[in-house]
Amino acid sequence: MTQTHSTASVASSAPAISAAQQVVASGTAWRRRYQRSLTCTDSVLILGILLLTVNLVTLHASTERRTYVLGLGGAIAVGWMAAMALFRTRDSRMVGTGAGEYRKVVRASVSTFAATAIVVVLLDLQYYRSLLVFALPAGTLLLLGSRWLWRQWLIRQSRLGHYLSRVVVVGRTADVRYVAAQLAKKSGAAYDVVGAVYEGKSGGTELRTGERVVPAVSGLGRIEEFVMEIGADAVIVAGHLRKGSAYIRQLGWRLEASNTELVLASSLTNVAGPRITMRPVEGLPLMHVELPHFSGGRHVLKRAMDVVVSATVLAILSPLFLLLAVAVRHDSPGPALFAQERAGKDLTSFTMFKFRSMVTRAEDELELLKDQNQASGVLFKLRDDPRVTRLGHILRKYSLDELPQFWNVLRGDMSLVGPRPPLLSEVSGYEQHTHRRLLIKPGLTGLWQVSGRSDLDWDESVRLDLYYVENWSVMGDLMILWRTIKVVFKPVGAY
Template sequence: MTQMHSAVGSFTAVPGLSTVQEPLPMSGAAWRRRYQISLLATDSVLILGILLLTVNVLTLDASGARMADVLGLGGAIAAGWMTMMALFRTRDSRLVGTGAGEYKKVIRASLATFAATAVVVVLLDLEHYRSLLVLALPSGTVLLLSSRWLWRQWLLHQSRLGHHLSKVVVVGRPKDVRYVAAQLAKKSGAAYAVVGAVYEGKSNPAALHTGNRLVPVVSGLRKVEDFVAHTGADAVIVAGHLRKGSSYIRELGWRLEASSTELVLASALTNVAGPRITMRPVEGLPLMHVELPQFAGGRHLMKRALDIAVSATALVILAPLFLALSIAIRRDSPGGAFFQQERAGKDSAVFTMYKFRSMVTTAEDELELLKDQNQGSGVLFKLRDDPRVTRIGAIIRKYSLDELPQFWNVLRGDMSLVGPRPPLFSEVSGYEEHTRRRLLIKPGLTGLWQVSGRSDLDWDESVRLDLYYVENWSVAGDLIIMWRTFKVMLKPVGAY
């Protein structure tokens, strides 16, 4: 067995397993700069294109003077829009390619642009040009979001080939390192590739399993920067709290400056409070502020308005599908087409949740006989090959069609389009104190739990996702989750 030595210690190469990834074609900083330039070019072309198209529509029958005015206003809007895209940091290297933050910033920049333009139009009494706003705002925003999504698909494809990834070394206690590495492997998308780990302490396993790869591990924090150089990493992620304290982290940052290696801190606090955290330096002391979560107010009124509009439209459009599914379910097995069950809503309020029936009518009575085969986690009962599921039931469960009647619950106000999973009261009775925070807002027809794996998630991860949503939701985030839900329905994961 071959031993590899460096200034940071030693690690053992495991026969038959690749522990070090092949060098990537360019550093994380280099490819991100090129990617940002590509985004800038695309944004510019789309904004100018949509405004030119809108101006052409508005000036078909216009006089020369009015055409010049419209062109001037269109050019000003284009310049303002691009400025807002820059001010809102929509191409921030820390956001592009992963998460919902990039999309949210594009939406906010677009809304800010047209809010400012609307004020100018009103103040200068430019009533004839209001249609420019009405046409350009929604179409331009949709085009920008679509282009970002297409770029992200390209980036994801490149990441699967091992390209365009920021290579990182994770540093910390073994448990924290394993957790951060697992989360990055599952969810970072086109962002990070873990190429090594440094454990604080004396533990020195040969390699760390991350995703479908193994990466080298060394022990001891004395010479982290040497291991970074050995692996060719672009960044170091400090996972959790180190026993050596903040002074070590400060000194590590200084030592990494020579190689332009980024230092990233992964705090347990960000698991739930991430978007509500802001830094405020006071006399050289960086204070981390955590804003209070909002469980009422204007944002919730907007959420309710969206719930009503979408659920009412969905019930009308899906009426033929409801009829077809009802007939198929009744013909497939004895019993009605719908299943109803009491669930816990906001603040543990009782409501009746509706679903298409996917099991035999005696399913509740047979549950006790199957509990010893439970494959779920925590207080959940799940069985991958549940004998109570009917033939049609298996199909509608796979594509989440059994959940469609919950649009009625959303319209009634029992549920929301997006939120935590609606729990049974038997589950609520087994909740720990912190888990009860899931009940602070309405349960959802879909949510982070559905787009992140559903039944394949363990209990702790399901709770973490729900608590994160409860305290950090936004309307823009809801729209992104709904879009991701549509994609998951087409390519089901964890639905059984």
């Protein structure tokens, strides 16, 4: 009785979906159009960069040689576009997701030119070498740039309610609310939660997702009717259902009639896609989760990137460092730099440097302000901290006070990207699992930096740091560095 009543109540409360809205909302339809657009853009860029390269390397060559190289360039173009398809760079499950999408584009490009390089060396093709040196980096950058532009367009469209998959989240009350909250924060411009189905019978008749409230029902018996009434085109099963895997299989069959996608939200919330591999064995889909690696070749590459970038920044910005040092000394009495002991990798302490943004007696006044703490967990944060100097507010807002940490990066105490560097006193208050933040070097920036900084609560900060520790990649680091630049010029949660 409860289930029937709840479903009926939604029918009256759910907004009417016009035919035009249904066309716009169809996740399958817009993804296909988007994939076609990406295919056209990729093809134009690949052909364009190779045609330009051929013209450059054969500028003074004979017509016969020019025709020969043009044919070779065409072969590369075909191979490159085939690699973009084979590596599923336009996979509907990846569009708009950022790092994962870019990573596939890079792998497809590198694989294409690795194969081409073998041919160049074996056949000693002189003109081909110039083709490789210019076309690989330029073409890859163009492809990444076009994906970024498309993604920005997709995000703008999603804010208008277009190009979104309208989804209903199904599961236990706590799981549904968690998944809906995460999708509301950021779903890669893909999902719009329009309803919920609680497995229990006391979940309520609505669900808050972000700043919106959407209808909800209790009981799993009539999901298909609810999906049709609400105008959804996908169902997300959040976590584990008490009815088990047999029910999920049957649900997939029942949703086929309405062409509704079924998506399973893994309970492995802190495991990234690259560490998960599906390995079917005699019809049994096994999800293999690779162990995180805290040493090896990738970490050598990460350290090399740290050294090159930090040394370059220190050399280029040295005049700015001098100017800021003079400004800090002029703004308030005391040294220009503030040095503080922090916990590094494996709990090794190091001295972290910052431009001083507080009065010199700030540490002594901390005890007097602890009862005003606005942060959670072991952190101390005060939005209007009276210890911050006039110049300090500006330094903190634009993260200028963090610039001396490039020296820590160059020394090897820190990395460009990593977990937040904690105080030694904070580490003493860590829960057992939180110590995993110390398995790699702390970072000058990180997921916490580009996701809200001081606006994050303690649990969310820990979750982001642990996610990074176990799932980091070089491409992911580059994405975080790019997002950090945007955050610096448009600061959020900086105080």
